[in-house]
Amino acid sequence: MRLAIQKAGTLFLAFLMIIALFPTAQAAEARASYYFSRFEDSVTALGNGKIAVEFDVVSTHTMTTLGASTVYIYEKQSDGSYEKVKTYTRATVSNMLQSNTTHAYCCITYQGKAGTKYYAVVNYYAKDASGYENYKCTTNTVTA
Amino acid sequence: MRVNGHKHNSDLMLDRLSTQELERLLYTPEGEEPDTELISDVLEVIMAREAEETDAPAVDVDAAWEDFKERCMEQDEACALADEEPQNKKLKTGNHSVLVLLRRFAAAVAVLILMCGTASAFGLDIFHWLASWTAETFRFSGLDDLPISQDIPEEDPYQDLRAAVAEETDLPVVPTRAPFEAAEEVTVTQRLDSVFIHGEYKSEDKEYTISVIVYDSIDLIGTDSIFLKDDSIIDRHEINHIEHYVMKNYDHFSCVWHNENVQVQIQGSLTPEDLESMIASVYWE
Incomplete structure (x- = not known):
């Protein structure tokens, strides 16, 4: 009986040690920011090859400038690789960056090729009196 | 120590290297093709050494x-x-x-x-559990942990936000209690698959925001949203069978939850206690 309890205890300890070993990698995923609090970005197929890139950002406090500095659109090529086909900046889309706010939203449409896959990379940007921060996010992939 | 190109075990004299040096040889820099034959040779030497160690005579x-x-x-x-x-x-x-x-x-x-x-x-806090166990009474984190005071303010601090949310949903998602007096500014953004209602609350030296996102479908909840947090523990509070997650992002705290197709985030110059009382006040009747 005592031996059985000892064996059960040993097995339990071994089990706990195995569980304890693998979750550490997940902790490394956490990323904090003095500027950003929430992101949301996606690409949606609108039909006839047209796609929409939407992004939304909430900052921790009021920013003098908030939004995205650049948005890149990537298109899938015949060899399976993705190539950057379009770059948007504040010069081409005026409301990509907004002023004196804690929330910025923008929707950009792009005429792609029907049946081709696309995704976007959004470079978020936030600036206040003490400095600025960038944060890069990659959206989902859609077929236009 | 990086070896370019394949060389046989004897050429490299792998046996003369320490196990630590051998393990370093296994590393392939990002962007380079791994030398599978070299890796195989290195692993062979390491495994042989491990076998030698485990083959030590058993003690009677x-x-x-x-x-x-x-x-x-x-x-x-x-x-x-x-x-x-x-x-x-x-x-x-x-x-x-x-x-x-x-x-x-x-x-x-x-x-x-x-x-x-x-x-x-x-996101598990074992010390928190232990503290609960060693307290005079044991209870799971939940409604009992939250302030039960229902001193509903006469003037609704979220008047504009509540009105904007009521246009989109009947679900209780807007708090009743405010942590401090603040000026309210609400914006409503129509998105492709949702409506984003954002309330900013600012006093002289503090501010916070309440974001209410009403999605067209419950399937869209959380698929593309990222909330930033540091590596501290996420505190969970279950109220009305809804999990509310309180997390820290450096010197800011935020609380995130969803109720059916509505996602809510409260964040800013708030303490965890502020957030807890605010989320409890969402369900006051």
């Missing part, structure tokens, strides 16, 4: 114990203490038991420390 415990007893008896005789042998033997057995107990205790402590360190990655 019984024989060792008998030998130990004999040596002790001889020593006891030499010290003219042979008549006290049974007592000494008992004492030695007692010391052995204490040693075994100490080892077990050390192992248990090691496992507990390991669990505490790693379980936090899952």
Whole structure:
């Protein structure tokens, strides 16, 4: 009986040690920011090859400038690789960056090729009196 | 130490390298193709070494114990203490038991420390659990932890937000309690698959925001949203069968939850206590 309890205890300890070993990698995923609090970005197929890139950002406090500095659109090529086909900046889309706010939203449409896959990379940007921060996010992939 | 191109084990004299150096050879810089043959040779040497270590002769415990007893008896005789042998033997057995107990205790402590360190990655706070267990009463985190005071303010601090949310949903998602007096500014953004209602609350030196996102479908909840947090523990509060997650993002705290197709985030210059009382006040009637 005592031996059985000892064996059960040993097995339990071994089990706990195995569980304890693998979750550490997940902790490394956490990323904090003095500027950003929430992101949301996606690409949606609108039909006839047209796609929409939407992004939304909430900052921790009021920013003098908030939004995205650049948005890149990537298109899938015949060899399976993705190539950057379009770059948007504040010069081409005026409301990509907004002023004196804690929330910025923008929707950009792009005429792609029907049946081709696309995704976007959004470079978020936030600036206040003490400095600025960038944060890069990659959206989902859609077929236009 | 990086080796370009493949060389045989004998060429590299892998046997002469330490295991640590061999493990370094296994590393392939990002963007470079791994040298699979070299890796195979290195692994072979490492595994051979490990096999040698585990092939150490097994210890015959019984024989060792008998030998130990004999040596002790001889020593006891030499010290003219042979008549006290049974007592000494008992004492030695007692010391052995204490040693075994100490080892077990050390192992248990090691496992507990390991669990505490790693379980936090899952958002579990073992120390918090232990604190709960050692309190006079035990209860799970939930509504009982939250302030029960229902001093509903006469003037609704979220008048504009509540009106904007009411246009989109009947679900209770807007708090009733405000942590401090603040000016309210609400914006409503129509998105492709949702409506984003954003309230900013600012006083002279503090500010916070309440974001209410009403999605067209419950399937869209959380698929593309990222909330930033540091590596501290996420505190969960279950109210009305809804999990509310309180998290820290450096010097800002935020609370995130969803109720059916509505996602809510409150964040800013708030303490966890502010957030807890605010989320409790969402459900006050």
